[in-house]
Amino acid sequence: MADALRLYALLIWTWIRAAAQFPVSMVLLGLASAAVAALDMVGIMLLFAHTPRIAGFTAPEVLFLYGTSAMSFVVADVLLGGTERLGEHVRQGTLDTMLVRPVSPLIQIATEDFSPRRMAKLLPPVVVLAFVLPRLPADWTAGRVVMVPVMLVSGTVIFAALWVLTASVQFVVIDVHAATKSVTYGGAFLTQYPMSLYARDFVRGMTFTIPLAFVNWQPALYVLDRPDPLGLPAALRFAAPAVAVALCAVAALAWRAGLRHYRSTGS
Amino acid sequence: MSVYPWVAAYAFRRHATYWLGAVAEAVTNTMFGFVRAWIVLALWGARPALGGYDAADAVTFCFLTQALIGPVQVFGGLELTQRIRSGDVAIDLHRPVDLQGWWLADDLGRAGAALLLRGALPTLAGALAFDLRLPGPAGWAAFAVAVVLAVVTGFGLRYLVALAMFWLHDDRGLQAVALVASMFFSGMLLPLVAFPGWLGTLAQALPWAALIQVPADVLLGRYQGAELAAAYGFQALWAVVLLGAGRALTAAARRRLVIHGG
Amino acid sequence: MIEVTDIHKTFTVRTRTGRLRRRRTTVRAVDGISFTVAPGEFVGYLGPNGAGKSTTIKMLTGILSPGSGTVRVAGLDPSRRRTALARRIGVVFGQRTTLWWDLPLRDSLTLIRHLYRVEAGAHRRRLAELTELLDLGPFLSTPVRQLSLGQRMRGDLAAALLHDPPILVLDEPTIGLDVVSKATVRGFLERVNTERGTTILLTTHDLGDIERLCRRVMIIDHGRLAYDGDLDRLRAAVAADRVLVVDLERPAPPVRLAGVVVERVEGPRQWLRVPREMNAAAVVAALADRYPIADIALREPGIEEVVTRLYRDGGRVTA
Known part of the structure; x- marks a missing residue:
């Protein structure tokens, strides 16, 4: 594991060095990516241009959800978003060249074409969080203060696991890849808003089937001291780390199964 | 027979072949449609007559937007870009066919396939789950005209972006800027009628309004008679302006290719 | 290994x-x-x-x-x-x-x-x-x-x-x-x-x-x-034929020799297919007896030919 991390860092460092040879282009591309990433935030601000509350939540509260969700998603995307292109590697046969190297193909795919400009997408959520955290109407007990980094880390791990999980599907069927974006990109979008907006059954699904509610919604209920609109047990607010670990295990199993399938069928 | 209908038919078949991938896209489009519908329902719950829409109008707008992502290709991109990057475009320019006409025909065929494969699912799912404001046959016919004009306008925009590749070494920055403009000004975030003040006025005058906002308003029956003609006129005007600019740029690209040898 | x-x-x-x-x-x-x-x-x-x-x-x-x-x-x-x-x-x-x-x-x-x-x-x-x-x-x-x-x-x-x-x-x-x-x-x-x-x-x-x-x-x-x-x-093993390339002193009609097939004639140069079972030396001697020869070369079949033949016959070779 430590070895994998060391290699990962090394691969990324090589990419950053390569990109840094064209610094102006790197900065401009970074800003363009940041602008794309900021669109979701602009959407939220447009809503609040018309109303002070949405589904009972104020602008700082929704921006808090946006900031935590986007930050977790971008970090996960930077680390493992490359797995989205697994299908292309299968189709072009480049996965084979990864399989003859003594390093997990997961690490190789994740770092393939790594670009530092993807990190520029962190800009909007970081700015939003820096702005909004001091303005939250929260009672900042030690527990709530600790919960913020905890939710960011578990959110990142959940999104990372979802990247691997959805990529694993591409070992078996490539064509349906676009549908799995509803879980990754869709998950990133829907966690930017309070789940009290959505239909109750949908939220139940997002809690117990695809655990997107644990990216930030459940922990945020604790930070903001809100009742759960579905009346779910309060213990769920602290379950995010456990959910993240469990989802990782599922993703690892899926990846292994997918790789085994690929290696037995070669397609 | 002219070659263009054939190009369009061939593009339609080519894109229809990958139906499974397109339907998978439609699943994601539908899922986004639901989330966005719930968001606008909350907004219109707080502001019931915002921008002259009622809640049903706003929800219909959301699903319509998702249905049109594929056909008008809101996220940008044209296969021509790759051909310019690889230099294959030189072959296209030597064909006795108009480059812009060829690709417009190709794009119309692609849009036709996308409308069937990616438009139906969001619309149907939305209609089943929510109370959508859908018109009668005359309304659909009026909508069809607006969609064709939207596709042509969208092509005009994407063709300009693609041709810029003749002058750029790296088009990723331009693609990103084009994406931001397209997402923001076409109404992907919120219906343009709900944009506040001058921003709304500006957004409704720009070509991106012709992609989704105008077809949506036609479907919602907000235009009748002369107003409908004016809406078509707005789309057609932008289509003509953009296609004209595309022609000028094509000529410039051709000169550049002759001088620099590609 | x-x-x-x-x-x-x-x-x-x-x-x-x-x-x-x-x-x-x-x-x-x-x-x-x-x-x-x-x-x-x-x-x-x-x-x-x-x-x-x-x-x-x-x-x-x-x-x-x-x-x-x-x-x-x-x-x-x-x-x-x-x-x-x-x-x-x-x-x-x-x-x-x-x-x-x-x-x-x-x-x-x-x-x-x-x-x-x-x-x-x-x-x-x-x-x-x-x-x-x-x-x-x-x-x-x-x-x-x-x-x-x-x-x-x-x-x-x-x-x-x-x-x-x-x-x-x-x-x-x-x-x-x-x-x-x-x-x-x-x-x-x-x-x-x-x-x-x-x-x-x-x-x-x-x-x-x-x-x-x-x-x-x-x-x-x-x-x-x-x-x-x-x-x-x-x-x-595949028994592909060899080819004898003969340069005559002047252009001539295809040579006649039992068992040998003339494949191509180009001016004074002729290509002769010699079956594997025939002795190449004997063929050359018989040829030199009857025709004025300027130059002669024996070409082993290229592997390309060998493999094509192998695939075509679909047969297995035991070596």
Whole structure:
């Protein structure tokens, strides 16, 4: 594991060095990516241009959800978003060249074409969080203060696991890849808003089937001291780390199964 | 027979072949449609007559937007870009066919396939789950005209972006800027009628309004008679302006290719 | 070094029969192949497209797990010990690069050093050596995407050999290369084999590669080994005819000689097909008796012809 991390860092460092040879282009591309990433935030601000509350939540509260969700998603995307292109590697046969190297193909795919400009997408959520955290109407007990980094880390791990999980599907069927974006990109979008907006059954699904509610919604209920609109047990607010670990295990199993399938069928 | 209908038919078949991938896209489009519908329902719950829409109008707008992502290709991109990057475009320019006409025909065929494969699912799912404001046959016919004009306008925009590749070494920055403009000004975030003040006025005058906002308003029956003609006129005007600019740029690209040898 | 015992691999292929309907068919890509490659051997692996060459290579390198049978490469079971095996073999795919498209070649090779955990000093020596042998110097700082196919292949060869593997597996390394690049690649492979004693398995469509490099040839057809042995015996076994090229002193009508067929006439030059069972010396003597001859040459059949004949006859050769 430590070895994998060391290699990962090394691969990324090589990419950053390569990109840094064209610094102006790197900065401009970074800003363009940041602008794309900021669109979701602009959407939220447009809503609040018309109303002070949405589904009972104020602008700082929704921006808090946006900031935590986007930050977790971008970090996960930077680390493992490359797995989205697994299908292309299968189709072009480049996965084979990864399989003859003594390093997990997961690490190789994740770092393939790594670009530092993807990190520029962190800009909007970081700015939003820096702005909004001091303005939250929260009672900042030690527990709530600790919960913020905890939710960011578990959110990142959940999104990372979802990247691997959805990529694993591409070992078996490539064509349906676009549908799995509803879980990754869709998950990133829907966690930017309070789940009290959505239909109750949908939220139940997002809690117990695809655990997107644990990216930030459940922990945020604790930070903001809100009742759960579905009346779910309060213990769920602290379950995010456990959910993240469990989802990782599922993703690892899926990846292994997918790789085994690929290696037995070669397609 | 002219070659263009054939190009369009061939593009339609080519894109229809990958139906499974397109339907998978439609699943994601539908899922986004639901989330966005719930968001606008909350907004219109707080502001019931915002921008002259009622809640049903706003929800219909959301699903319509998702249905049109594929056909008008809101996220940008044209296969021509790759051909310019690889230099294959030189072959296209030597064909006795108009480059812009060829690709417009190709794009119309692609849009036709996308409308069937990616438009139906969001619309149907939305209609089943929510109370959508859908018109009668005359309304659909009026909508069809607006969609064709939207596709042509969208092509005009994407063709300009693609041709810029003749002058750029790296088009990723331009693609990103084009994406931001397209997402923001076409109404992907919120219906343009709900944009506040001058921003709304500006957004409704720009070509991106012709992609989704105008077809949506036609479907919602907000235009009748002369107003409908004016809406078509707005789309057609932008289509003509953009296609004209595309022609000028094509000529410039051709000169550049002759001088620099590609 | 490589031991393969009775391996099989079948694939299920779905073919479109209608707009939505598909039919499943089972294809036996590899259907009972066994062979052994000793250390230091240079073996050519031939076969028409779809014969099972790539499938075999994938099973040897651990990409694919065999349906049945056993594989041992460098003492390891490739499908179970894929990553351990990766450190002991070098693999080159002619059709796709293992280098990173956007990185300069030097950076790609540095990454490979880390992937294989080659110690820095050893890497420096090895890189210097490979740079010289493959003449990489002029394009070490060029991004891979800007390299010509020949340069890229040289870079790929260096990448495959940086960790100094005892076994090198090459899947069509000369495909699409120009004549000069082909010669460089062949010369390099020959040196690697003779000087370092690296065991090499080479699949190719280019029979020139085989004639130049391999003493031993394996031919696969329909998933089975049709031939395994040395090149000369293959020629003899397939009994391909030889061709006698005769330059007469002046243009003449086709010569008449029992058992010999004149294939082509071009001015004073004539091409005569001599069946394998006829004694070539006797034919030459009989010819010289009756015609004024300026020059004469006997051409052994090219391997191309041998292989075409082998495929056409569909027969197996025992050597």
